[in-house]
Amino acid sequence: MNLDLSERRRRILKAVIQQYIETATPVASQDLARQMGVSSATVRNEMSALEEAGLLTHMHTSAGRVPTDTGYRFFVENLMDRAPLSAQEQRTIKHQFYQVRSDFDQWIHLAAAVLSRTAHAAAVVTPPRAYESRFKHLELIAINDMTVLMVLVLHEGTVKQQTLPAEPDTIQDQLSRSAIHINSLCENASVSAIRALAQAAATSEPPLSGFERTVLDMIARSMQQFEDQMNELIHHDGLLEMLDQPEFMHVGRVREVLSILQGGAMLDTLIPQALASNGVQVIIGGEHGRDELRDYSVVLSRYGVDGEATGVLGVLGPRRMAYPRSISTVRYIATVMSDLLNDLYGTDTKAKEEL
Amino acid sequence: MNLDLSERRRRILKAVIQQYIETATPVASQDLARQMGVSSATVRNEMSALEEAGLLTHMHTSAGRVPTDTGYRFFVENLMDRAPLSAQEQRTIKHQFYQVRSDFDQWIHLAAAVLSRTAHAAAVVTPPRAYESRFKHLELIAINDMTVLMVLVLHEGTVKQQTLPAEPDTIQDQLSRSAIHINSLCENASVSAIRALAQAAATSEPPLSGFERTVLDMIARSMQQFEDQMNELIHHDGLLEMLDQPEFMHVGRVREVLSILQGGAMLDTLIPQALASNGVQVIIGGEHGRDELRDYSVVLSRYGVDGEATGVLGVLGPRRMAYPRSISTVRYIATVMSDLLNDLYGTDTKAKEEL
DNA sequence: TTTTAGCACTCGCAGGCTGGGAGTGCTAAC
DNA sequence: GTTAGCACTCCCAGCCTGCGAGTGCTAAAA
Numbered sequence: 086m087n088l089d090l091s092e093r094r095r096r097i098l099k100a101v102i103q104q105y106i107e108t109a110t111p112v113a114s115q116d117l118a119r120q121m122g123v124s125s126a127t128v129r130n131e132m133s134a135l136e137e138a139g140l141l142t143h144m145h146t147s148a149g150r151v152p153t154d155t156g157y158r159f160f161v162e163n164l165m166d167r168a169p170l171s172a173q174e175q176r177t178i179k180h181q182f183y184q185v186r187s188d189f190d191q192w193i194h195l196a197a198a199v200l201s202r203t204a205h206a207a208a209v210v211t212p213p214r215a216y217e218s219r220f221k222h223l224e225l226i227a228i229n230d231m232t233v234l235m236v237l238v239l240h241e242g243t244v245k246q247q248t249l250p251a252e253p254d255t256i257q258d259q260l261s262r263s264a265i266h267i268n269s270l271c272e273n274a275s276v277s278a279i280r281a282l283a284q285a286a287a288t289s290e291p292p293l294s295g296f297e298r299t300v301l302d303m304i305a306r307s308m309q310q311f312e313d314q315m316n317e318l319i320h321h322d323g324l325l326e327m328l329d330q331p332e333f334m335h336v337g338r339v340r341e342v343l344s345i346l347q348g349g350a351m352l353d354t355l356i357p358q359a360l361a362s363n364g365v366q367v368i369i370g371g372e373h374g375r376d377e378l379r380d381y382s383v384v385l386s387r388y389g390v391d392g393e394a395t396g397v398l399g400v401l402g403p404r405r406m407a408y409p410r411s412i413s414t415v416r417y418i419a420t421v422m423s424d425l426l427n428d429l430y431g432t433d434t435k436a437k438e439e440l
Numbered sequence: 441m442n443l444d445l446s447e448r449r450r451r452i453l454k455a456v457i458q459q460y461i462e463t464a465t466p467v468a469s470q471d472l473a474r475q476m477g478v479s480s481a482t483v484r485n486e487m488s489a490l491e492e493a494g495l496l497t498h499m500h501t502s503a504g505r506v507p508t509d510t511g512y513r514f515f516v517e518n519l520m521d522r523a524p525l526s527a528q529e530q531r532t533i534k535h536q537f538y539q540v541r542s543d544f545d546q547w548i549h550l551a552a553a554v555l556s557r558t559a560h561a562a563a564v565v566t567p568p569r570a571y572e573s574r575f576k577h578l579e580l581i582a583i584n585d586m587t588v589l590m591v592l593v594l595h596e597g598t599v600k601q602q603t604l605p606a607e608p609d610t611i612q613d614q615l616s617r618s619a620i621h622i623n624s625l626c627e628n629a630s631v632s633a634i635r636a637l638a639q640a641a642a643t644s645e646p647p648l649s650g651f652e653r654t655v656l657d658m659i660a661r662s663m664q665q666f667e668d669q670m671n672e673l674i675h676h677d678g679l680l681e682m683l684d685q686p687e688f689m690h691v692g693r694v695r696e697v698l699s700i701l702q703g704g705a706m707l708d709t710l711i712p713q714a715l716a717s718n719g720v721q722v723i724i725g726g727e728h729g730r731d732e733l734r735d736y737s738v739v740l741s742r743y744g745v746d747g748e749a750t751g752v753l754g755v756l757g758p759r760r761m762a763y764p765r766s767i768s769t770v771r772y773i774a775t776v777m778s779d780l781l782n783d784l785y786g787t788d789t790k791a792k793e794e795l
Numbered sequence: 796t797t798t799t800a801g802c803a804c805t806c807g808c809a810g811g812c813t814g815g816g817a818g819t820g821c822t823a824a825c
Numbered sequence: 826g827t828t829a830g831c832a833c834t835c836c837c838a839g840c841c842t843g844c845g846a847g848t849g850c851t852a853a854a855a
Contacts, residue, residue: 111847113847114847114848115846124798124799124800125799125847126799126800126801126849127799129847129848129849130797130798130849133848133849144806145805145848146804146805146806146847146848146849147804147805147806147807147845147846148805148806148807148846148847149846149847149848186603187602187603187604187658188602189589189603221581222579222581224577224579224591224593226576226577226593228785229784229785232783232784234597236579236593236599238579238581238591242583242601242603244599244601246597246599247542247543248541248597248784249542324698325695325698325702328691328694328695328698333691334691335691336683336689336690336694339691339694340680340683343679343680344680347680428587429587430583430584430587466818468817469818470817470818478828479827479828480819480828481827481828481829481830482827484819484820485827488819498818499835500834500835500836501818501820501833501835502817502818502833502835503817503818503819503834503835503836504817504819
C-alpha cells in the first residue's frame with residue numbers, strides 16, 4: 086500500500102475522511118474547495134482520480150464522496166494525525182484505575198467503561214489469562230454438612246469457585262488437612278500434571294484419600310474448562326454510547342452489533358489474532374472477509390505481562406470511526422492495564438507494549 | 441379491582457388482549473364477531489362499554505381496540521389461563537442447571553439465558569445475597585514478594601478477591617499464620633464486628649500485627665462495599681430476544697430498554713420491592729408512576745433461602761407481553777434456583793416460594 | 796498542461812395529493 | 826337486546842412534483 090499520491094491528493098483524501106468521520110454525510114467538492122484554495126472543479130478532478138485509485142466512492146452520480154476500506158486504511162497508515170490523550174484525560178483515567186487497584190475483577194469492568202466513554206464506541210475486554218493455566222492454591226471450606234466450597238486460585242491470580250458434595254460427617258479440620266496435602270502436591274502444576282497425579286493417587290506419599298482424588302479431578306476439570314472457554318468471557322460495554330451514531334438509525338444494525346459482540350465474529354478470529362500480535366491492531370470494515378463486519382471497524386490491543394497473563398481490549402464501532410482517538414485510547418488503556426498487571430506479577434520490566 | 445363485568449364482556453376483553461398480545465395490531469370488532477357468535481355491531485357495543493370502564497382504548501376513531509394498563513391488570517388477575525411450562529420444558533431447564541450445579545457463578549448466567557429464551561423477553565437476575573453479609577473464611581496467598589492476594593469468602597458463599605501490597609520479605613508461612621489467626625477471630629462476624637476488632641487490635645490475644653490490622657480493615661471495607669453495591673450487580677441477557685418485537689422498530693426504544701436495564705428504574709424501586717415481597721410480582725406499564733417504564737412490563741420474583749441468601753430474577757418486556765408464559769417461567773426458574781440454593785445452604789425446608 | 800467557469804444532467808428527498816381500505820359510531824329496524 | 830346499513834374518520838402506500846445538492850463534461854482561460 087504505497088500509492089504514489091501527489092501531496093494535494095493526499096491532502097484532499099485526508100480532508101474527505103476527516104470530514105466524513107465528523108459529519109457522517111458524503112463530502113462534496115465545494116466543501117473542500119475553500120480550504121484547498123482551488124475551485125470545486127479541480128477538487129472534483131482530484132476526487133475522481135482518488136476514486137480511480139480505489140480510495141473513495143460515491144453511491145450515485147450526484148452524491149458526495151465517501152471513503153472506501155482502502156481509503157480508511159491509507160488514512161490510518163499514512164495520513165492521520167496521532168492524537169494522544171491529553172494529560173488531563175490520562176490523569177483522570179489513571180486515577181480511576183488507582184481507586185480500584187486492589188479489586189482485581191473490577192479492572193475489566195472499569196477498562197470497558199472507560200474505553201467506551203473515551204472512544205465513544207462499544208468496548209470489549211477479555212480478562213488476563215496465562216497461555217497455560219497453572220495451579221496456585223486450593224482452599225476447601227465446609228459450607229454445611231453436605232456441601233464443600235472449593236476455592237481454586239490459578240497462577241495468574243484467577244479465582245474459581247465450585248461446590249462439591251461432602252462426605253457425611255466431614256469436618257473443617259479434615260478439609261484443611263486435605264487442602265494442605267493437595268497444595269503441596271500440586272504447586273505450579275498444569276492440567277495434565279494434575280491429571281497424572283489423580284491417576285497415580287495410590288502411589289503418592291501419603292496416599293490420596295478418595296475424597297482428595299475427587300477434588301483433584303474437580304480441579305483438573307475446572308482448569309480444563311477454564312482453558313477451553315478461553316475467549317468466551319468477553320466483557321463488553323458502551324452499546325448506548327454507540328446508538329447515537331446515525332448509522333444505528335435502523336434497528337437491524339443494533340442487532341448486528343449485539344450478535345458480533347456476544348459470540349460472533351469477535352471470538353473466532355479477532356481475539357486470537359490480537360493475542361498473537363503486538364501493538365494496536367486496526368481492522369477496517371470487511372478487510373478480513375468476514376461479512377458481518379463489513380460495516381464495522383475494530384481497534385484491538387493485547388495487554389498484560391508476557392508469559393504470565395495477557396488479555397485483549399479494544400473498541401468496536403462503525404467503519405466511520407474516529408480512528409486517531411480510538412487508537413490512542415486503546416493504546417493508553419492497554420499500557421495502564423499492563424502496568425497494573427506488571428505491578429501484580431513481576432519484577433519484569435518488559436510489560437509496556439511498544440508501537 | 442372487581443369490576444362487575446358480564447360474562448360476555450369478560451370473554452371479549454380476554455379475546456382482545458390475547459389477540460393483541462399475539463398480533464401486536466389493534467383488534468377489530470369483526471375479528472371477534474365470529475368467535476363470539478354475535479355480529480360485529482354487538483361486539484362494538486360491548487367494546488364501547490369496556491372502553492367506558494377504562495379497560496380498553498383506541499388511538500383514533502377508525503382504529504381497533506387496544507388494552508389499557510388497567511385492562512392488562514384485570515387480565516392478569518382474573519382472566520388469563522395459567523399456562524405452566526410443559527413437563528418437557530421443565531426437564532430441559534432442570535437438566536441445564538444440573539450440568540452447572542457445582543459452578544456457583546454460572547447459575548446467574550444460566551438463569552438469565554434460560555429466562556430470556558423461554559419468555560422471549562429480556563431477563564434480569566441479581567446474585568443471591570444475605571441481608572447482612574457475614575465473614576466465613578479468609579485466605580492470604582503470596583503472589584510475589586510485593587503482592588498478596590486476599591481471598592475472602594462470605595457466609596452465603598460469595599467469594600471476593602483483592603490484592604494488597606506485601607511487606608518486604610513476607611513469606612507464605614507468615615501469611616498462613618495470619619490467615620488462621622484472623623479466621624479464628626472473625627468467624628461469622630459482621631462488618632461492624634470486624635471494624636470493632638480492628639479498633640481493638642492491641643487488646644486481642646495474641647495481639648494483631650500491623651499487617652493483620654490492615655487486612656482486617658480491607659475485609660471490612662470489602663464487605664461494606666459489597667453491601668453497598670447491593671443491587672448494582674444486576675446481570676441481564678436476552679436483549680436480542682426482544683428486538684424482534686415490533687415495538688422495537690425504532691432505535692429509541694432500544695436505548696430506553698438499555699438504560700432501564702443498566703442502572704435506571706430497575707434498581708431504584710423494582711428490585712428492592714421484589715426482595716421485600718413473596719411470589720411473582722407483575723408491574724404493568726406505568727403502574728408505579730415511573731415514566732421510563734410507561735411502555736414496558738416487568739415480571740419479577742424473589743428466589744433463594746430465607747435468612748441465608750436471596751436474589752431477584754425476572755423479565756422485562758413490552759407492555760404487550762405474554763403474561764401467562766412469562767409468569768410461569770419466572771415462577772419455575774425461581775423455584776429451581778431456590779432448590780439449588782437450598783441444597784447448598786440448608787436442611788431448611790421452606791425454600792420453595794409459594795405463589 | 797493545468798485550472799476554472801459554466802451548464803446540463805442525475806439523484807434523493809420532503810411535501811402534497813389521492814384512492815383505497817379498515818374500522819368505528821350511529822341510527823333505525825328487527 | 827341485537828343487527829344491518831351507512832356515513833364518517835383516519836391511516837397508509839403510492840405517486841407526483843419541485844427543489845437542492847452534486848457531479849461530469851466541455852470549452853475557454855491561465
